[in-house]
Amino acid sequence: MSRTVPDDVTTLGALVLGGRGVVLWDLDPVAGLIRHYHGQAREGVDCPPAETVEQVCARVHPDDRARVGAALRCDDGQAAPEFEIGYRARDAAGGWIRQVARGRVVVRDAAGRPLRVVGITIDLDLVPDLPATPCGGGDSERLAALALELAQRTEELASAHRLARVGAWRWDLARRRIWLSVETTWLLGLEGGAAEIDYDQMRRAIHPDDYDAAMATFREAARSGTAATLEYRVILPDGAVHDVLTHAEPVVGADGTVSQLRGTTQDITPYRRIEAALRESEDHYRHMVELHPQIPWTAGPDGAILEVGPQWFALTGMSRDETMPFGWVSALHPDDRDPTLAAWRRNIESGAPIDVEYRLRLSDGAYGWMRARAAARRGEDGRILRWYGTLEDITDRHAAEEARKASEALALRVLEASGDAVIVFDAAGRARFANARAMTMLGLPDDAVGCNVASLFAEAHCRELRMAVSRAMRDGAGGHFELFWPPTDLWLEASLFADGGDISLFLRDISEKRLAQQQLRYAASFDFMTGAANRGTLFSRLSAQLERQDAGDLTALLCLDLDYFKEINDQHGHPAGDAVLRQFVSRLRLCLRSQDLLARCGGDEFVVMQTGVGGPADAIALAERILAIMRAPFDVDGISLPSSVSVGIAVSSLGMTDADALYNQADRALYVAKSKARGSYRLFHPDMQRADEAGRRLRAELSGALTRGEFALAFQPIVQLASQRIVGVEALLRWHHPERGLILPAEFIPVAEESGQIASLGAWVLGTACKAARHWPEDVKISVNVSPRQFELGDIRLVVGDALAAAGLPASRLKLEVTESVLLSQNASSIHVLQDLREQGVILVLDDFGTGYSSLSYLDTFKVDIVKVDKSFISRIRAPGDRQPIFEAIMGMTAALNLPVTAEGVETRVQLDYVTRLGCEWAQGYYFARPVSEYELRRRLQGFSRA
Structure with missing residues (x-):
């Protein structure tokens, strides 16, 4: 915003700049220090760079000194916006001169105390046209405005000089003193603002190799009265050497002699560095060309x-x-x-x-x-x-091209001896090569080479293969697919590759793999031991049923739990428990209709999905039939074992589509039934939800627990069975609640998943575990469990990448353990994220394998590196002669797919011998070590061995 200064104030401004008895000043009343003066008190008499209030008062007449000191110190602490005071001061000759000082407060603190005052001092003997006593408000306003404007303009000029790395100086030849502006002292690395230096200080500032030449130039400028420009180096107090460019201009007095030199000095070090960089770049380019x-x-x-x-x-x-x-x-x-x-x-x-x-x-x-x-x-x-x-x-x-030709010849010999069938078609679709395996695998005629694709694969069963080859020739793109080949009764895996106009067809016999996949698909939907559907199938069917239900066609869930199953297992062993489960399922099927679904969700937990339900009465009638048929004891090898079942019932409402919600209601009702009276049933009622208040309290306490530092990690070693060495460690999360003590993940992880807090908690676990692992031997990997919910709440790739980067840990040392529910979700995005992580080197482990989730059907498309068998299978091995058929079946299928296995929950030598004999690669459990602290783990890593 522009401003117009009145003529009389403009005149005072000219006096300031001309050095005729008008001086601007900038006062810090708190420090009692005038930091800057601008102007000259009298012709040829410079003001000091800075001055204390005490030094000012020393020049004031004793009768006026107290008033001047009080005004400059703002003694009342709440000074008026401005002040004006007249007084007498001693001049250089020892006489008394009349002066008036006018100041304005421009900065105050929060309490209103003055922090900065700018003002003007006028020598009334040199400026007689100004009043010698305090003037009226108008003059004071204009003078204070001039003081503030000139101070601000001076500060702007100083800022510009600092940005340009330029400072001003004035050399008094007679006094042999050099005045340096604030900016110049800053360039020279000096402290204290504007200053005066003598020749000795100047000699120390200029580089000794440049001093004589620089001084000669200055002397010549003073002698000849002509301006000069010179470059030299200066040495800063910290020892740094800078290049400067100085312009010097003589000041000629009234007698025609040069009394002063004045000028500017600019730090040109950055420009010299740029020039050096350009020279280096030119040399670099020349060497680049030459080399x-x-x-x-x-x-x-x-x-x-x-x-x-x-x-x-x-x-x-x-x-x-x-x-x-x-x-x-x-x-x-x-x-x-x-x-x-x-x-x-x-x-x-x-x-x-x-x-x-x-x-x-x-x-x-x-x-x-x-x-x-x-x-x-x-x-x-x-x-x-x-x-x-x-x-x-x-x-x-x-030479490489010649080697390539020789390599091609060798490749043809290798293809001829390959166990895969190989046929190469040219751009016209004629077979120009077919190895012996192709002839036998496909049953091709002896003259197959030279035949075109249409005649070679003319039969109806060849249509898929014929179309694929023709498409590859047309589009120039390959492909992968599987097909059944009736002539030789084989399942084949076909791979097509387009290269330089040729189409290469590779065929591999995957009949055994397909058989294993069929077994896996069965296992993906059904429980091995009982033949009941598994949890995945239940929820898939339940979700679909809820979507299409209408009035009069509701759905009921009955959660069933054997009341004495644990006791039977403990007293009679797991084989007896397995026999009880099979008899239990056989009885249940007698109570069910063909459209009802029976599922085993783990252990002795079973669920019946009853469709076409008109209301709760239909579900209650089924529950009563089940209770009645289960009253008879089980007979296992002539031993009568108790039979009792508790049932929880939940019936869907019209419009209800949440399968989890319905299941949770039935599960809650089952909990009430078992807690009230075994061998009974309970129908879900909304009042049961009050029991969930404890869960809500846990959720509230969980919020902020991470910030409060209540979480910690425990570590359980994973042992390579062949070498008995620790080759991995699983990170296990623990919550040290300030009131409840230790809380295990089984209690709070579901709450964290439901509330979304699992994202930040999981990121903390990954980061903390990776940082711990960087202190271990390089062959020891860290295993971290990842919740399926984490895939929904963000990009887990970024979380993993940040954790590895922060710890400096290679991806190959991290194992991510995912449960089968990740595969069950059929979430293409989650699977794609996991495959990306796997390609980056992260090892993927399928955790809790065999507990009944529908993951097995995806093992042929979703690639994992390791299968971790649930500890519930291992725990049933108690004596040397014990066997676990389900576990052995799982080992057979993983072997067919070349998937290594980790056995979880190994607690005894008998169990260790059992899993070792079946071919498990690794094992973990209390037999080797319980979860320990990071400190204890490091100690064990230094010398772990077990006979």
Whole structure:
């Protein structure tokens, strides 16, 4: 915003700048310090760079000193916006002069105390037209405005000087003193603002190698009265050396002599550094050209060589005169000379880019293969002005090409001996190669080579293969698929590759793999032991049923739990428990209709999905039938075992589509039934939800627990069975609740997943575990469990990447353990994220395998590195003769898929021997170690062994 200054104030401004008894000042009343003066008290008399209030008062008449001191110190603490005071002060000659000081408070603190005052002091003897007593408000306003404006303008100029790294100075030749502005002292690394220095200080500031030359220039400027510009180096107090550019201008007095030099000094160190960088860049470019394997050259419009890189002379041993303008032709191989020159002339005449290969005689007399390329630069009229080209030594490339041909011949021999069928079709669709395996696997005729794809695969059963090959020839793209081949009763895996017009077809016999997949698909939907559907199938069917239900066709869930199953297992062993479960399922099926679904969700937990339900009465009737049929004891090898079942019932409402919600209601009702009376049923009622208040309290306490530092990690070793060495560690989360003590993950993880807090908690676990692992031996990997919910709440790839980067841990040392529910969700995005992590080197472990989730059907498409079998299978092995058929079946299927297995929950030597005999690669459990602290783990890693 512009401002107009009145004429009388403008006159005072001219006085300040002209040095005629008007001085501007900037006061810090808290420090009692006038930090800056601007102007001269009298002609030729400079103000000091800075001055204390006490030093000012020392020059004031004793009768006026108290008033002046009080005004400058703002003693009342709440000074008026401005003040004006007249007083007498001693001049340089010892006499008394009349002065008036006027100040304005421009900065206050929060309490209103003055922090900065700007003002003006006027010598009334030199400026007689101003009043000698306090003037009226108008003059004071204008003078204070002038003081503030000039102070601000001065500060702006100082800021500009600092940005430009420029400072001002004034050299009093008579006093042999040099005044330095604030900016100049800053450039020289001095403290305290504006200052005066003497010749000794100046000598110390200028570099000793430059001092004499600089002083000679200054003296010549003073002698001749002409301006001078010079560069020299200065040494800062910290020892740094800077380059400066100084402009000096003489000040001629009234008597015609030079009394002062004044000027500016600029720090040009950054510019000198830029110049040095440019020189370095030029040298770098020159060396790049000289060291580059391609030799640059230029030629005139007629093809005559004008310039060539220095590498040419070392390569060929030819001199410059021998090379230019057409002497280089003599170095061409005799067999390549004519075709090379013909191509050269053709391109020179047409102006087309040059690209020719030939053999050239080298300095040792041998010939090497070269590739010459060039393009023309044309003028505005289109005429060629010059050719710019490069010469590249491609001897090694030619040798590689010959090696490639030899390799192709070898590859054909290898393909002939391969166990896979291989057929190669040319661009026209004719088979130009078929190995012996292809002939037998596909039952092809002896004259198959030379037949086109249409005649070779003419039969109806060949249609899929024929179409795939034809599509690959048309689109130039490969593909992968599986097909059944009736002539030889085989399942085949077909892979098509397009390369340079040829189509390569690879066929592999995967019949055994398909059989294993069929077994896995069955296991994906059904429980091995009982034949009941598993949890995944239940929820899939339940979700679909809820989507299509209507009035009169509701759905009921009955959660069933054997009341004495644990006791039967403990007293009679797991084989007896398995027999009870099979009899239990057989009885249940007698109570169910064909459309009802029976599922085993783990252990002795079963669920019945009853469809076409009109209301709760239908579900209650089924529950009563189940209770009745289960009253008879089970008979296992002649032993009568107690039979009792508790049932929880939940019936869907119209419009209810949440399968989890319905299941949770039935599960809650089951909990109430077991807690009230075993062998009974309970129908879910909304009042039961009050029991969930404890869960809500846990959720509230969980919020902020991470910030409060209530979580910690425990570590359980994973042992390689062959070597009995610790090769991995699983990180286990623990919550140290300030009131409840230790809380295990089984209690709070579901709450964290439901509330979404699992995202931050999981990120903390990953980061903490990776940081711990970096202190372990490099062959020890860290295993971290990842919740399926984490995939929904963010990109787990970023979380893993941040954890690895922060810990400096390679991806190959991290194992991510995911449960089968990740596969059950059929979430393509989650599976894609996991596959990305796997490609980056992270090891994927399928955790809790065999507990009944529908993951097995996806093992052939979703790639994992390790299968971790649930500890519930291992715990049933108690004596040397015990067997676990389900576990053994799982081991057989994983072996068919070449998947290594970790056995979880190994607690005894008998169990260790059992899993070792079945081929488990690794094991973990209390037999080796319980979860321990990081400190204890490090100690064990230093010397773990077990006989």
